[in-house]
Amino acid sequence: MAVFEYKGLNAAGKTETGMKEADSPKTLRALLRKDGIFLTDVMGQAEGGLKAGKGAAGQVAALANSDVNFRKLVRGRVSTEDVAIMTRQLATLLGAGVALVEALAAMVEQVEKEQLKRILSDIRQRVNEGKSLGDSLQVHSKVFGNLYVNMIRAGEHSGALDSVLLRLAEFTEGQARLRQKIIGTMVYPAIMMVIGGGVLVMLMTVVVPQITKIFDDSKVTLPWTTQVLMFTSSTLQNYWFVFLPALIGLIVAFVYWQRSASGKPIWDKFVLRLPIFGPLTRMLAVARFARTLATLLKSGVPLLSAMDIVKNVITNSTMSDVIDKARDSIREGESIANPLKRSGEFPPLVYHMVSIGERTGQLEDMLLNVATSYENQVDVRVGALTSLLEPMMIVLMGGVIGFVAFSIIMPILQMNQMGR
Numbered sequence: 001m002a003v004f005e006y007k008g009l010n011a012a013g014k015t016e017t018g019m020k021e022a023d024s025p026k027t028l029r030a031l032l033r034k035d036g037i038f039l040t041d042v043m044g045q046a047e048g049g050l051k052a053g054k055g056a057a058g059q060v061a062a063l064a065n066s067d068v069n070f071r072k073l074v075r076g077r078v079s080t081e082d083v084a085i086m087t088r089q090l091a092t093l094l095g096a097g098v099a100l101v102e103a104l105a106a107m108v109e110q111v112e113k114e115q116l117k118r119i120l121s122d123i124r125q126r127v128n129e130g131k132s133l134g135d136s137l138q139v140h141s142k143v144f145g146n147l148y149v150n151m152i153r154a155g156e157h158s159g160a161l162d163s164v165l166l167r168l169a170e171f172t173e174g175q176a177r178l179r180q181k182i183i184g185t186m187v188y189p190a191i192m193m194v195i196g197g198g199v200l201v202m203l204m205t206v207v208v209p210q211i212t213k214i215f216d217d218s219k220v221t222l223p224w225t226t227q228v229l230m231f232t233s234s235t236l237q238n239y240w241f242v243f244l245p246a247l248i249g250l251i252v253a254f255v256y257w258q259r260s261a262s263g264k265p266i267w268d269k270f271v272l273r274l275p276i277f278g279p280l281t282r283m284l285a286v287a288r289f290a291r292t293l294a295t296l297l298k299s300g301v302p303l304l305s306a307m308d309i310v311k312n313v314i315t316n317s318t319m320s321d322v323i324d325k326a327r328d329s330i331r332e333g334e335s336i337a338n339p340l341k342r343s344g345e346f347p348p349l350v351y352h353m354v355s356i357g358e359r360t361g362q363l364e365d366m367l368l369n370v371a372t373s374y375e376n377q378v379d380v381r382v383g384a385l386t387s388l389l390e391p392m393m394i395v396l397m398g399g400v401i402g403f404v405a406f407s408i409i410m411p412i413l414q415m416n417q418m419g420r
Helices: 025-034 055-065 070-075 080-095 100-110 114-128 133-138 141-158 161-215 224-259 263-272 277-298 303-313 317-331 337-343 348-360 363-419
Strands: 002-009 015-022 038-045
Touching (some): 002 025, 080 114, 080 161, 114 133, 141 161, 141 277, 161 363, 224 363, 263 277, 263 317, 277 303, 317 337
Antiparallel strands (some): 002 015, 002 038
16 A cells, blocks of 8 residues: 555545555545545555556556655655654554554654655555564664664564664654754854855955045055955955855865765764864764664674674764774674773773773673763753853954954044154
């Protein structure tokens, strides 16, 4: 059964659009008729588009129906928060004794995002055909990720799928909160930089040239600040068509290099050495490593498989390489703590706690303690950074505007003194 995107007319003659699950367009028409809606157009179909009609004509029609406009595609993008909410609701239904297929069908009706509705409908159809939930989720790994899929598989094998889903929901919600906090911290300075840069460019290209015209015929020796200001203004005004493409090209080249196989390790190592953002990046990586590994181990995922997944979850390649080497050492019979200690990239608290956890058989609990400790430190650092960024940005922008004002006012004062 597929999910159709439709357009129709209600009893009052008004247009209505929505999505509904049905076996075919004919069945969809009958279902909508019961709801008092006259079907006028089937705009999209989640699955089985090429089966909607027979022959080439049916295939062309199905392909046409499967097109979704760009606005709806962006609006229906599945976020981490959507996955977390869906996971908790599914865990609640399974915990209440609802069968998996029925729970998935309820989720199809429950979720609001169009894309997630389509995905859940496809997963329900695959599970109904006899496939496992983990295999069905693997088809949509770009949305759920390898961590999610492997934990679901472990939950199915252990018979504790509802418990694993609850752990997944808590983990996903925690990661989403942490990411929102960091993004929220960076939004303000980014907006201030864009606005400040726009104001500065306007001053340099429009205001300053008009004011500095009065200095052209004067015999006053201009201060070096005014000369710098006039040179900068003239250069921007006359050669903006060179600087703008060059700036865009530099940004694109940097992003490409930073994401390349040769540039990413260099950049990631440089980021870890930065004065303020380096320790914060390291704390984030350690917290994600500890919580992800603990969640996977508690869900029954084998240690080597869990280390493989954790390596892909960590975005910093320097820290990821350490985890990769630690996995190889574990395969050879070594403990987890020793390779983490040898790397020099993990703080002493981490490998000491991991070592204690390995000796006492409480590795998962120790990892959770490490994750909680570093997440709290990240919260404190982010809060302090937020409180510092605002005055720093104000001082920076005030300094630039003050430099412009000083460079303009000083020659005017000199001209007035000469006139006396």
